[in-house]
Amino acid sequence: MFRPMHRQRGFTLVEIMVAAVIGLMVLAAMTTMFVSNSQSQSEVEKSNRQIENGRYAVQLISDELRNAGYYGEFDPTPLTLPAAVPDPCSVVVADLKAALPLYVQGYDNAAAGQLNCVPDVRVGTDMIVVRHASSCLTSDPDCEINSAGAPLFQAALCGNLSELGSGSSADFYALGATAADMTRHQRDCTATAGSGTPAVVRYLAIHIYFIANNDNAGDGIPTLKRAEIVNNGGTLSVAIVPLAEGIENLQLEYGIDANNNGAADAYSSDPAGYNGCAAIPCALTNWTSVVSAKVHVLARNIEQSSGYTDSKSYVLGDNADGTPNVIAAANDHYKRHAFDATVVLSNPAGRKAP
Template sequence: MFRPLHQQRGFTLVEIMVAAVIGLMVLAAMTTMFVSNSQSQAEVEKSNRQIENGRYAVQLLSDELRNAGYYGEFDPTVLAKPAALPDPCSVVVADLQAALPLYVQGYDNVAAGQLNCVPDVRQGTDMIVVRHASSCLTSDPDCEVNSAGAPWFQASLCGNLSELGSGSSADFYALGATAADMTRHQRDCTATAGSGTAAVVRYLEIHVYFIANSDNAGDGIPTLKRAEIVNNGGVLSVAIVPLAEGIENVQLEYGLDTNSDGATDAYTPDPASYGGCATAACAINNWTNVVSAKVHVLARNIEPSGGYTDSKSYVLGRNADGTPNVVAASNDHYKRHAFDATVVLTNPAGRKAP
């Protein structure tokens, strides 16, 4: 007798449960892989940003140091050294003039409030002041100087008594905040008032580099910043410019030329105390003998990395007694990397070379 076949109308409960379990296993594996890849990508991005900021900080400081002591057509070796270490925060023109011979001026392991124009400074880091004229002219609309401008500097190229009659180095250049202050001339100057071609005018850049505790108030992101003298319509003031996030420490060693041949004879983190200096005159003399520098930068990630603890210590140059300058392990969850560079201060070294 013929029996009709029963038609299959769906899956059994067991089959559905097995399929669901397999699907959940595949989904869990894919989710785990996705999360892992996302975390890895995030760590790569953090690392890339850290390296980029660290290299940028080193490059910025290195370029600034290479320009130190450049005053266009003017040779600053004719200037008298100041009687005291200049105040980098001063916006008085006479103070800016007195500070010209000190093309670099540093502060080793700064304390809070050491300079009144530098806020939120990270204690135990170094600050450096660099002075130089810009390579471009104020007449150049594409000159890359801060948007508010800077003090103006003009070197005289006159060779006669109409402008240099006193023989004082104060007549060899002009420094001020307005066009009316720029009274120096090219080589065709004459004794007649208003005659001759005006000398070119450059910006005078006075920059104080330091590490701040935060980029924006209270965010806790250590940041390389710069205090700079700006010119707002003839009024000089100090502006703070953030440069690179995640820069946690900067340490500098200065190369001194002790025998006036333009070559480095010794390195020290603090020229003001090198060789047992105990007077302002000794400190100023040492600063005017700086011809090179070693730049040490410690950069960290802006965001912590889960499951990671930084138990490493970092060596950033050497202390005054020659021992390694060790930054102790933070034992936190931020990844770090140290960067180093050695820079020759071309202008001061070249003027001293035989």
């Protein structure tokens, strides 16, 4: 039976144009959503990096402060204060010995070029010097400082007249750059000078924390860095180590134990001038009375955020005169966050506690 062929029809031009418009609308919506999600994800990553760097900076400085004044088996209390404020950049062994009583030493609102071994310092931020012996021994291959080396420190346990029995604090320890300088002994020594089992040797950490204007030269990324004295085969020098990008400001307040009981009686961002102190002996005594610290860090994103303006000001502790230390609004496109921590300096506080 013959059946007539049906006429086949395609899409009309109008139908094609309508379908194309609908497709483009869907594609535009999906593209907008994708871009928005990408931007949101980017902002989340920036914020996570900022928080991670800020917390790391505070944790790093806090851990360093908790170790301040630790010199192994040696109690530095009998040491005589230096005649002048120590230069933390000096690599002369005699200067390192003179500075031992000052387990912390700070610079409030540092100026450019204030320390000759600290380059590119961000003006108006604080610098802090921390001194302590390593908790591990030089004989331990896993000791963290082993990679760069540091001055060597040895506490005497020998009671003969050439060491602890001499009555001179200079004989109670050894500090130097080579193994030949390590001449102190364990308790099994005899009355003969230089006899007995050598005392254990530790590295002496001398670290200066500061904020630099740049991570790498000219990149404009403020960065927490550390200047540290390293030991290269018996030659001491200063090395700069970048620690955390995006750290824009560092401010510190120091808890001063005025009653010699191991507790902070007052906080000051400048212990050297605390309580009207002006002369060197008074200033250095105040530094040896520091038993705690408040660490304030301002971290910012490394990259700018489109459509955002930071119009907020930030309070990072107090100034030396007791007024709030207000960091004015930058009015730029970087997001920021402030971090704070209060740290007890366990070693000096413990030595002062009744």
